Amino acid sequence: MPKKNLKPSAYLVEVKTLSDRIVKAQQPIRILDAIKWDDHIKQAFFKGNCKNLPLVTPEYYLNRPLGFDPKEKKHEFYQIERALVRKLGQLNPLSVIMRRICREYQDVVNMLEARGTPAFSNISQELYGSAQDVFHVGDPTIADLGTMMEETLSQLLKLDFLLEDPKTIQAKDAVAILNEKIEGLFPGDGLRAMISDGILADSAAGTDYIKLRADALFNMRDLRVLEVHEIWVHLGTTLNGLAQPYCTFLGKGPPSATITQEGLAVLMEILTLSSTPHRLMRLINRVRAITLTEQGADFMDIFTFFRDKGLDEEESYTLSSRVFRGSSPDGMPFTKDLTYIKGFVLTYNFMRLAVSKGKPDRIPLLFCGKTMLEDMKVLVDLVEEGTVIAPRFLPPQFTDLMGLSAWLSFSRFMSSMNFRQLEQDYANVL
Template identity: 60%
Template sequence: MVDSNPEYLEAVRELSNRIVEAQRPIRILDSIKWGPEIREGFFRGACRNQPAVDGDYYRRNNPLEFDPAAKRTELHAIERDISRKLGQLNPLAAIMRRYCREYATVVRMLEARGTDDFGVLSEELYGSASDVFHAGDPSLADLGMAMENTLVNLLSNESMREDEKTIAAESAVEMLNERLLRVFPDAGIRVLLNDQMTADAAAGSDYLKIRSDAWFNALDIDVLEVHEGWVHLGTTLNGTAQPWCTFLSKGPPSSTTTQEGLAVLTEILTLRSSPTRLYRLISRVRSVTLAEEGASFLEVFDYLRHMDINEEDSYSIAVRIFRGSTPQGRPFTKDLAYMRGFVQTYNYLRLAMSQGRLDTLPLLFCGKITLEDIKTYQMLTEEKVLVAPPFVPPHFADLKGLASWMSFSRFIASLNFDQLEADYGALL
């Protein structure tokens, strides 16, 4: 497929490093965040007024750390050099060129903050709730509605309620530092407090940030360990360890679906997730769906409150959907990646198990990859252009238990659920 001679490998590394440097100042979430003053104003108005956010708000509060026109030109130049140095038909070159184009689209999206074009470009990068997995299949919006109904029924059972959040952010930092030091003993991973975040936690290149006023329970700490630690930090470290394909240490939007899907799958396979956690993820899908259908920030917030989500969480979810946009604009659709990615990675795992292709599964962790590229990465591994990931989560490092469980999945999935309800309904 490719010529892995020293000159070729050096060219791959040089171009990879240029991609890494070019994307460094492009900080999507920092560029579209809503500040604490927006939250304070919303609650001060008894949650009845649309937040005062428009294009000027982003330019005034979140100025871009780069010149958009110059950044697009830089990315185009890298893309052209990839073709010149690696070849027009080279599969690795095709992936690297796509990364450049995606980052250029991200630049355009950030330029369009506070306009309808922001939502259009977000949909181009992250997809839409109306997308289907295969022709004739239900859409992500359909998945959201079906899962919502199931989870509402589950959460009506008192045994599904989670413990109170009694762990302060400072204690969470200590606990996670201790856990991640055991998992990544020589990586220099740090867990830090941050008072500028909207989310409770977020992973960086070699750190995990915890919002300083957030509260957690034991299950939250478990989820953060595997989701942010094992997957997000783990794949970053594995990408950084690549000797040639260093661009895999950074993920463009196309890798977000696989990354978040792997993270949610890992939560579930390690029994760290919960119906409350899944309900929160599904609520984001439902919120994107409503916003794409024309609902405003206030209407999404009211819907979430109607679904028995408290005011703080309803505000946080609604902000995630409208950040970068306006309270009455098209949504930021990144949060679709969690459920879309879970379905895609689970189905890939199921197929790999059924065909005995267990050798492909560690490749999911070799960096910030996109699932549809895995065949190319498999060939690159065989040619030693790509190295095996130094860190693989325990449930993927030893697949015996997972393989036993997954062996039944194809047969069980083929059973008619309506008939099962008829046969077993009398037993419940």
Template identity: 55%
Template sequence: MDEYQLIVRALSERIVDAQTPIRVLDAVKWDDSIREGFIKHKGKKLPVVDRAYYDSRPLAFDAAAKKLEFQNIERDVTRQLGQFNPVGQIMRRMCREYRMVIRMLEARGTEDFGLISQELYGAASDAFHAGDPTLSDLGLMFSDYLNNIDKRGDLEDEAKDLTAKQAVDLLQHRLNKVFGEAEETIRVFESDGILADAAAGADYIKIRADAMFNQRDVKALEVHEGLVHVATTLNGLNQPVCTFLAKGPPSSTVTQEGLAILMEVIAFASYPTRLRKLTNRTRGIHMAEEGADFLQVFEFYREQGFSLEEGYSNASRVFRGSTPTGLPFTKDLSYLKGFIMVYNYIQLAVRKGKLEQIPLLFCGKTTLEDMRTLRQLVDEGLVVPPKYLPEQFRDLNSLSAWMCFSNFLNHLSLDRIEADYANIL
């Protein structure tokens, strides 16, 4: 490396090291005693979670010292690279985001927690563009569509007849075929300590030990956790200079989760029940933003047909880090919000003939607002193109054709088409 690359690499490594102890989901989750108490009262009593509860579970780092560490890195980025250096601008924004994350975690159990969460991940009432529907509007719209599909009665889910161990074995086999030479470093294993059915790390995917799965679930996990989350992590770890691309602040969470949902769609791995899960998360967050408490969100899930324990699990995702009567933790908006944003980005890239920028979404834990800069950094040799790419993004012929049709179809009025087609549908 030349001197400039060494400076960038050193600053990047400082960000990677500084963020290591920050584990947002570990810091905000509720322990088993809260779940057990709620179930003991048959879902009729609010969970006992307040500021004191979080104080009893201190952060794994000194918050003041960690904020100062990021402040010092940000200052050194400016000193060593200048105010307008492209890669420096990305690193400074990351430092600011991580400081905001720490402030959010310091505010667990208070109203500020929810307000900072909205700054980091957005709110359900946010519009995509002036005059466009909001995320909450999208959730209601999807619910209407899904209700119409449910009325058919012939699209029932396959039985969940795979144990966690069987799902682990099947998923491991599929990922081995995808990642080839990296197969020995990617592990799939059971875990008791996660809220979701699965979660991806740097070189592993954890499967919740008490969950049941079917073949469609495993395919979705392969696409979502493997082809996106693990692949982007490995591509980030493969960066020789901009090592920060292996780690993702909240802004990259929105992009990465959106990319994962898009991959589910174009790989035909998604299905109505999966979409309803994402829609319900958005609706639950919107309810809490509008003043609903834990019991009201829990009852919303019960009305959807979820069991007592499932309803608790889903509602606790909304209020983790907060209190049962407080503002929600809005991270779960990332899925649908990110999908819309990434889809629009790819549409515009095709429209403007900038296809070379689309695969760069996978070069690490990227953020949409950095994509133009990343293209420049690739040209400069500071960022290497992604090594692991899903087939749908390796050959852009089909994706480009789809987006060309999509760009045109966006100009048609579906309401007018519905009226015209009334006699044939």
């Protein structure tokens, strides 16, 4: 008996050691910091009356050091890969997952080395996807989804009674409101909201914080979206990942985990009725912009696309630079902004299938940390054996699965109905 108890203990110690090596190796990699455009690029663009492509070349990125040696970093992840095979074996499920993560981080380093060149976007598409990807065999592409949703949302945005409230809450006041929410959910865990001048979006989540851009304005619905999106999902899964005793890599997600993370966050907005047609249109516009860029549009084309959507020059520049950051203004896109809609569809499909198969208990495991859908079957076994612990924090909608299961139980039947026929049958009703 004592020997049997020692073997799993030694195994788990090895798992933690190797997992910690991955966490440490990825620490200096800051993708968004490495690819963002400095303020002087923006200032020069506006000085030219927004008529010329921003002056971003491969040489520009050479002046933005990565903070690590790319060759050494790739070798470090390769060494961890080799250690995983030697210590855990070729076919061990955790070994397979952690080796895939190591290879993904090597791809990230290759992508950052290729900033300003066509290879950058090629690797971005491998990591985050392309607008031309299909969700499943025979299904529409991400670009098709963007087009279909744009048609529906455009109709809704014409309705006066769906107008959003004015944005009158300053960032400093928004931070105070969000910190009150954080303290209520995670008392004493050191998580916080804070102001930052160095982000493109109005907000962004870090390891243990939410950053709000200093000059951004919000309304109360915006703050509700931030609560369920950033706090419940991003900070919540970080907390759950950091609580893992052995699989510490679940506290730090590689790009493929971004798809599940953003999918969960958007799904949370929908489930709580926090989102709006305006919010969804902003996400769809990003999909449309990436689609157009993959089809050959340059920065000026995308800038004009956003201006034609009624956005001012400042916001049009910000959103356009999101598409081309890391690339060149006449190159292919950085495709991370596809993950919101792509992740929503994939995560929603996972949940409705889990319910239809009588396995709704699988759904909360998405919150164990920075998880990936392809690992969920393995994750179930890992939780059962104690290698991974169940999520410490769950949003209210996932603590009691009865309501969610009831709602999702209709989804298979509803999705099988012919929408075009429904339109005809309901023509005299609507």
